[in-house]
Amino acid sequence: MHEQGRDQATAGRVAVSASNVRRLHPDAATCDTCEARGFNMCHALSADELARLAAIMSPQRIEAGTTFIEEGCPADELFNLTGGTVKVFKLLADGRCQVTGFMMAGDFLGLSRGGTYAYSATAITPVSFCRFQRSQLRCLVDELPKIERQMLGLAMNELMAAQDQMVLLGRKTARERIATFLLTLSVRAARRGQPANPIDLPMTRGDIADYLGLTTETVSRSLTQLKGDGVISLKGNHSATILDAEGLAAIAGIEDGELPSAPDHIA
Amino acid sequence: MHEQGRDQATAGRVAVSASNVRRLHPDAATCDTCEARGFNMCHALSADELARLAAIMSPQRIEAGTTFIEEGCPADELFNLTGGTVKVFKLLADGRCQVTGFMMAGDFLGLSRGGTYAYSATAITPVSFCRFQRSQLRCLVDELPKIERQMLGLAMNELMAAQDQMVLLGRKTARERIATFLLTLSVRAARRGQPANPIDLPMTRGDIADYLGLTTETVSRSLTQLKGDGVISLKGNHSATILDAEGLAAIAGIEDGELPSAPDHIA
DNA sequence: CGTATATTTGATATCAATCAATACTCGTGG
């Protein structure tokens, strides 16, 4: 599959061998696998505090296609992604699927309600993450309130993204949804220090459809239309290039500051 | 308007005169206006801590129709609702509106991005809330991590609601959306110690439409249809009674635990 | 009790879904 090597690329500045990654480092003063990128739980902790976090953390990799969180199952573990892309989704009884987000390095997974996971999560590329026992993290958090602050920031970030997505799902046309999606992915990549263009699309058209509340066919038609309008070009199934960012933003119905940016600290 | 007196009812156990409410109580050991109901920022603080919170808090009431938060304006203040109902919404450039939530007592408002509010908020009934200066709350939070924990709980709660709403907006039919909406309001009322039936609908059909990604006409038709099916009855424009909860849940596509409940503490 | 506003109901239009082939990708194996 085309995902080969993606995870390496995502790993960015921190070069860790696979064997290294699998081992636990209770004494490590920093959390290499977690610390590397962006908004992250380890951020802003002292060396000593990081060591305590590292002690309860277990790095791991999984291959593309693995569903590692299942909605409704006991939510004993939490995950902090360090590489790769995950689709987070909820299913209706008849199989209708809504993808609530594509998660990448720095994102946090494992939201639970009544002791069970609130959603399912499947790796769409090879994925690496730090795994925590919820019970252990809860203890540590009591002593290190900074972790809670960090998690509040992550939760607010996600909440704002969710609100933007509600606008998209409730009020935007198919064309606007696709334009918004491409711009958002591009900005997100840039924020994570990767090129904003071309845009990497690890997910299938069906995944995009399930995220945007459309069908595979409509996603395909809308992309083709945007290509015809000259605002994007497509290469293979998993790459898109923005040719006219301003035009794409106009189609997306985005004025200026609506693209993902960090929330302010207290709410 | 029919909203007269609603706020009194919502205020529940804590009877405070209007003049009382407008005054600041720096020495109060408890925060009467805030503490009363449900999931709330003041919850779980000691008397001393509550006093410190009360010192930076300013209770206030506003009348129905008042827009007290405007998307894009400087986000200097935060609000903790203590009574009434607020619609939170985002607008597209051409005027399309998406209501991202109806907020009630205990809910927290004021999410900001880059120093400006991420959404607008309008009172749809008379509303009472506690108002905080963001800068002051930020200072207090540094000393009282419990507040941050409380806010994390609120944020996770909202995040789960937002994810459920994404499923609704992306994948449910008009009929399913209305059924889900009614059940959710009913459960929310029950959780706040109010009767689950009949359901109070302070918002207009247009507000409901903007929340569910539909039009006023479709909301009306779907309600009429559910009434025809005998699962609900309607009285006036602002009250609905569930006649067949099981039938309504079946239409909503809800299996069991999908209705709003508290999140578990750590994610 | 009357009026402005909100809601319901009806007729038609439209965007996206569905049903149905066809073409392309990309990993595999010759």
Add this chain to the structure above:
DNA sequence: CCACGAGTATTGATTGATATCAAATATACG
């Protein structure tokens, strides 16, 4: 290196759910 084939994506024809446009009622407040 190229040909194969399973999965994926595109394209086409048609349907259908909901939006839109247009009255007719109902509500609720003065």
